[in-house]
Amino acid sequence: MNPRTIAALALSVLGLLSLHAHAAPADAQAVTTIVVPYAPGGPLDTTARALAEAAKGELGTIIIDNRPGAGGNIGLGQVARAAADGKTLGIAAVATIAINPWLYQSMPYDPAKDFAGVTLVARIPNVLVMNSDAARAKGIESLQDLIAYARQHPGKLNYGSGGNGSAGHLAGELFKNMAGIDAVHVPYNGASPAQLALLSREVDFNFDNLAAAAPNIRAGKLTPLAVTTLEPSSQLPAVPTMAATLPGFAIDTWWGLVVPAGTPEASIARLNRVFTEALGGRDIAQRFEMLLATPAPSTAADFDAFMHAERERYAPIVKATGAQVD
Structure with missing residues (x-):
């Protein structure tokens, strides 16, 4: 094989190697x-x-x-x-x-x-949700109903969250403070366990983010009472804001x-x-x-x-x- 052929082959091999290196993830x-x-x-x-x-x-x-x-x-x-x-x-x-x-x-x-x-x-947005069966049993159809029930049954309600310090925990404490009600906080190890507790009626209500609550809202297992943003959610346009009842309430x-x-x-x-x-x-x-x-x-x-x-x-x-x- 003459030198020119060897050189041409070498350049071809180098070119292929270069192309492969460029195409492969770094x-x-x-x-x-x-x-x-x-x-x-x-x-x-x-x-x-x-x-x-x-x-x-x-x-x-x-x-x-x-x-x-x-x-x-x-x-x-x-x-x-x-x-x-x-x-x-x-x-x-x-x-x-x-x-x-x-x-x-x-x-x-x-x-x-x-x-x-x-x-x-x-x-x-976060959303205040109740187990649909529990809400019907307690005659709760709105945020105002929940507040009225809590005032009539002081200390009898509890709420779950994804853990101490979660947005759901803070929203619950802010709700209690602004509505003048009492409810016991039950922290869980994440959003999913907290929602399972709500579905099994271990807790009465949760402030959950809409992403986590959406599938069970769609399925009719959870009833949304209010969203926690100042403006209504485009995803739940018929659900009122917390701020409509408790002015200034805003957490997402x-x-x-x-x-x-x-x-x-x-x-x-x-x-x-x-x-x-x-x-x-x-x-x-x-x-x-x-x-x-x-x-x-x-x-x-x-x-x-x-x-x-x-x-x-x-x-x-x-x-x-x-x-x-x-």
Whole structure:
């Protein structure tokens, strides 16, 4: 074989190798972990798994690590202690970032210093729901009926939440405070166990996020009495707001992706691009729609600013309820 032929073959082989390297995912052998600080099966877990599926083509293997407990503090504390290498993300939510710092006496992380935002994922109204059979048995058809019943039966009602410090817990305490009623809080280890307790009538009512409650509202098993946003929800247009009866009542649920503080800006930018592109995809939109959730992608800087603003907003709300967790 003459030298020209050998050179041509060598160039062809190099070209093929270059093409293969370009076509293959850059992190095909990498492992990325998304820590979900709540039990499996809830909307945060469901959306995290949907995002992992959508992003695996570029990031490689993505593991969902559920670490429930202490209102989400255990799981997010794990993220805060992880290596800042772009390989560990966490699902941060209104409870873990904006509520728990004012609710808990001690925290395993500093929400203002230990994380960098990647992107907001979703914002969803909370909804006050009752077991439909229980509501009928008690003659409750509206928020006003529930308040009247609670006043006539002081201390006899209880409500569930996804844990101490969750948005559902805070909403319940704010409701009690503003309505002048008494009800016992029963914390569960995540949104799914709390909803199962409501369906089995272990508790009388819950403040659940609409994503979690939607399937059982559709099935007629749960009755929505009010949404917790200042404006009515487009998903439940016939359901009044809490503020219509209790002026100023406003709490919603949001969650997003964070990484440990100190993660290189280039890694954050890449993760933001990958996950915001995923959130803009048709498959994600369809999966979120089943949860009555709307994807809410953002820049990393905007998510950082949003989390700061939410911490400031919830400080007086938590103080007004008098809620506290040791």
